[in-house]
Amino acid sequence: MPSRPDAGNRSRQVFASLLAHMPTSLSHTSKLGQPDPVAILGAGPAGAAAVLALLQKNLPVIWLIRPRPAGEAAAVGEHLAPEARPSLARLGLEHLLESSDHVPCPGIVSHWGSQDAHEHDYLFSPFGSGWNLDRCRFDRELSEVAREQGAKILKIRSLESIHRSSGHWNVDVRTFEGRRYPISVAFWVDATGRSAALARQMGSQPHRHDRLIGLFASLPARHSESDVRLLIEPMSDGWWYSLRLPGGRLIAVYLTDSDCLRSGIQATRSLWRERFSASGATQARAARNAEPQTFRAAPAFTQALPEMCGEGWLAVGDACMAFDPLSASGITKALGDGIAAADAISGYFDGHRDSLESYARSRRAAFVRYLKHRQDHYRQETRWPRSEFWRRRYGGSTRT
Numbered sequence: 231m232p233s234r235p236d237a238g239n240r241s242r243q244v245f246a247s248l249l250a251h252m253p254t255s256l257s258h259t260s261k262l263g264q265p266d267p268v269a270i271l272g273a274g275p276a277g278a279a280a281v282l283a284l285l286q287k288n289l290p291v292i293w294l295i296r297p298r299p300a301g302e303a304a305a306v307g308e309h310l311a312p313e314a315r316p317s318l319a320r321l322g323l324e325h326l327l328e329s330s331d332h333v334p335c336p337g338i339v340s341h342w343g344s345q346d347a348h349e350h351d352y353l354f355s356p357f358g359s360g361w362n363l364d365r366c367r368f369d370r371e372l373s374e375v376a377r378e379q380g381a382k383i384l385k386i387r388s389l390e391s392i393h394r395s396s397g398h399w400n401v402d403v404r405t406f407e408g409r410r411y412p413i414s415v416a417f418w419v420d421a422t423g424r425s426a427a428l429a430r431q432m433g434s435q436p437h438r439h440d441r442l443i444g445l446f447a448s449l450p451a452r453h454s455e456s457d458v459r460l461l462i463e464p465m466s467d468g469w470w471y472s473l474r475l476p477g478g479r480l481i482a483v484y485l486t487d488s489d490c491l492r493s494g495i496q497a498t499r500s501l502w503r504e505r506f507s508a509s510g511a512t513q514a515r516a517a518r519n520a521e522p523q524t525f526r527a528a529p530a531f532t533q534a535l536p537e538m539c540g541e542g543w544l545a546v547g548d549a550c551m552a553f554d555p556l557s558a559s560g561i562t563k564a565l566g567d568g569i570a571a572a573d574a575i576s577g578y579f580d581g582h583r584d585s586l587e588s589y590a591r592s593r594r595a596a597f598v599r600y601l602k603h604r605q606d607h608y609r610q611e612t613r614w615p616r617s618e619f620w621r622r623r624y625g626g627s628t629r630t
């Protein structure tokens with residue numbers, strides 16, 4: 231559902247005329263006479279949203295996708311909050327959620343602060359229900375839509391070199407097949423998630439605010455378990471979230487600090503088991519004596535870039551700032567960032583040089599608000615005052 235096509239065409243026209251008349255200012259024209267593309271690195275929701283929003287503005291894009299190396303955990307984060315709906319509508323993606331692989335989720339049940347269950351019903355949300363996503367499928371569907379809409383996609387192994395000259399980027403990539411391939415790029419979008427791989431190359435090293443890690447397992451749900459709400463259950467050194475997916479699968483994730491773990495995957499798995507057996511409502515959702523079918527650990531720390539943009543680049547999604555999964559807003563934020571990034575880039579090409587800084591300013595303000603909410607929320611759980619995990623979170627942000 232392309233919105234504001236006039237603005238998009240105007241950007242494209244101004245961009246083309248800049249290319250024709252000001253070859254050294256913002257970008258340059260390739261040998262074929264085509265404008266250089268905006269390059270997006272990273273194939274998660276933030277990258278996909280940036281690609282789709284840039285295409286809506288008729289700006290040429292090249293999406294650099296690195297298939298996940300063996301051993302790198304597949305995407306985690308399955309609960310899509312109702313607040314994602316406006317971004318999905320703006321990107322023309324609402325139909326994706328009609329798939330029976332994504333389950334409408336009517337709300338959240340939380341045991342935060344006491345053993346009692348507190349219910350937050352999405353019935354009262356102006357956006358309607360949330361969803362429990364088959365996350366790998368969701369990410370794959372986003373890239374299929376982008377491909378259908380004309381995104382040029384290049385599978386790469388790595389960025390070999392990148393440097394800026396005369397207002398554009400000269401880049402060498404190693405293709406998936408192993409060839410070295412030069413491209414010329416007008417603008418970079420870092421959508422590489424918590425690794426912030428491109429921003430680091432630009433000299434912006436993410437600041438970490440904690441050591442949170444998610445121990446993630448998928449296991450069979452109890453046969454009688456029909457509640458598809460997101461369940462949250464704190465424990466002495468962390469907290470659980472769990473939700474039901476189609477096919478009777480239950481996702482159960484324990485969030486704790488990485489320095490509470492003994493090293494090694496077996497030790498990690500045994501900590502998950504130990505905490506799972508000691509849990510109440512979380513364990514009750516799983517089939518009796520259920521064994522995890524998949525297990526992995528994923529970084530879940532809060533972090534933000536000190537510089538979220540620079541001349542000819544900006545960062546979106548987790549690459550820009552990554553939130554505690556407690557906020558259940560990472561995917562929503564990633565989609566919103568992709569849209570806002572396209573507006574900022576289009577403004578930049580239209581000659582509004584402050585549009586990138588204004589993008590970064592609003593993200594920094596959101597990060598400050600998030601840190602305050604995170605502290606307020608953790609302070610509502612007071613049952614383990616001696617626990618290092620909880621004490622760390624009562625005192626506010628500590629950069630690691």
Ligand SMILES: Cc1cc2nc3c(=O)[nH]c(=O)nc-3n(C[C@H](O)[C@H](O)[C@H](O)COP(=O)(O)OP(=O)(O)OC[C@H]3O[C@@H](n4cnc5c(N)ncnc54)[C@H](O)[C@@H]3O)c2cc1C
Pocket residue numbers: 271272273274275276277294295296297298305306307308309310311421422423424425427443444445446483528529530546547548549553555558559560561562564
């Ligand atoms: C345990 C846990 C639970 C979560 N639960 C939820 C939840 O329920 N709801 C929610 O909304 N959010 C949740 N989140 C957060 C959510 O998953 C993220 O915020 C969201 O995925 C961010 O999207 P992204 O596109 O920015 O990054 P990602 O989804 O991380 O995508 C980054 C992409 O970049 C690629 N990449 C990385 N490095 C490179 C490189 N060097 N070159 C090329 N490509 C690269 C990756 O392969 C990947 O495709 C959770 C996070 C964690 C850790």
